[in-house]
Structure formats: structure tokens, C-alpha cells
Amino acid sequence: MTRRTAVLAIAAFSAALAGYGFQAVRKPAATIDPLIAGFSKTTVASVADAVDQIIGKRGFMSHDMRPRVSGKFVGRARTALLRETTPEKASPTLSAKHSVEMIDTAKPGEVGVIVIENGLDVAGLGGLMGTAAKVRGMAGIVIDGGVRDVPEVRALGLPVYSRSVVPSSSVGRYATVANGIPVKCAGVDVAPGDLIVAGEDGVVVVPQERAMDVLKRAQEIDERETKMLPLIRELKELGKAVAKFNRI
DSSP states (O other), X not given: OOHHHHHHHHHHHHHHHHHTTOOOOOOOOOOOOHHHHHHHTSOXXXXXXXXXXXXXXXXXXXXXOEEEEOOOEEEXXXXXXXXXXXXXXSOTTTTTHHHHHHHHTOOTTOEEEEEETTOTTSEEEOHHHXXXXXXXXXXXXXXXXXEOOHHHHHHHTOOEXXXXXXXXXXXXXXXXXXXXXXXXXXTXXXXXXXXXXXXXXXXXXXXXXXXXXXXXXXXHHHHHHHHHHHHHHHHTOSHHHHHHHTOX
């Protein structure tokens, strides 16, 4: 059998196998969380309004929780808590122990929520922790406190929201006390698994047990505003559109 004949025979055999259903095994597509997919298409402002209406209390974090490395993201919360302590108890290991554990066990798409009690002058994340969060595939980090090494974190492309930017370290000042627990971040309660929706307008927390209800209301709000815009342009007035749609 010549080389050309052998090649043709192998090709024919492969085609025959395909005809009988023997095809290359394809990896199943990754399952997409419908809640995350849905919130990713809404606006942060609509989600904030929806939490107000469905939950009956604010879900938006304080006005000073701002993007230090910009980027919109939605993901489930992973938490870590730091408290002020004496220098000997704020060793390099203990000052970041639970924050590091939170990041090192995070799943792709999750959001780190780091709370530093009364810690606006203390950085809860820098270049090293940011690199670890990036390679773990985390969607972003939210810090009730400060962030440092901003150029390094920006170069990683990891969205980070914090209440301050400071060059200080938690070493010698603060120690982590726990992770995976409910925390209060920038005025809002956050439990592990809650949905975090972040964008240029700020950060909103959606309690996981009411997330579908909040999503539906946010979508309704977005749809209503979409219908209002042409009317405002046509009438060149806002008041009539507000009266018709009961929305501002």
C-alpha cells in the first residue's frame, strides 16, 4: 500500500466512524449562573432601586466606595474581616491570614469582600494579594478600607472598589479574625453567597435569598426607563414622561 493510499484509507475510516456517531468528545460548556448573567445586563442604579423596593432597606454601599481600578462586575461574595490589635498580634502572617485564605480558596467569578473595621487608613489589598485574586479568576474585590499598589493592581486588570487609597500596611496594626462570615461593608450587611453588583455608580449588595425577585424588579425598571427615553426626546419634557410611567 502506497503512502497516498494509506492516507485515503484512514480518512475514509474516520468518516465512517463519524457517520456511526463516533465523534470527538467535546467538553461540556461551563454552566452560567442565570442570576449573575441577569444582573450583568442590568444597571447598578436599577439594582439599587430594586433592593429598596423588594427588601425594604438599602443595598447600596457608602458613597465613598469607589472604583480604584475600574470595571463592572457581578459575583457571589466571599468575606474576610480585620480588626485593630496590638503590634505583636498583627504579625505579617496574622495580619492577612484570613484574607489570604479567602482568596486562595475562591472560585472563578467570586467577589472578595474585605472589611477593615475603622480602617480607612489601612490597605486591605495590594499587588501580591491582587495577583493571587486575579489568577484565581475572581471577578473583583470590594474593600471597606484602603487599597495600595494601585498601578500594579490596575496592570492586572482586576477591578477593585475601596473606600480609600493609602500606602500603609495592615502589618503591625490589624489582624484578620475570620473569613466566610457575615460582615457589614460600607454600611450594608453582606453574607457569603450574596450577589455583589458593582459599576461606576457604586456597589450594591443583593441578599441571595431574594435575588431572583430583585433581578425581576431591576429588569422591570430598566424596561420602563427604556420606554421613557423616546417619549422624553419627543416631548422635550420630563414631567409628562414621569407622570405616565411613575418613574424618576
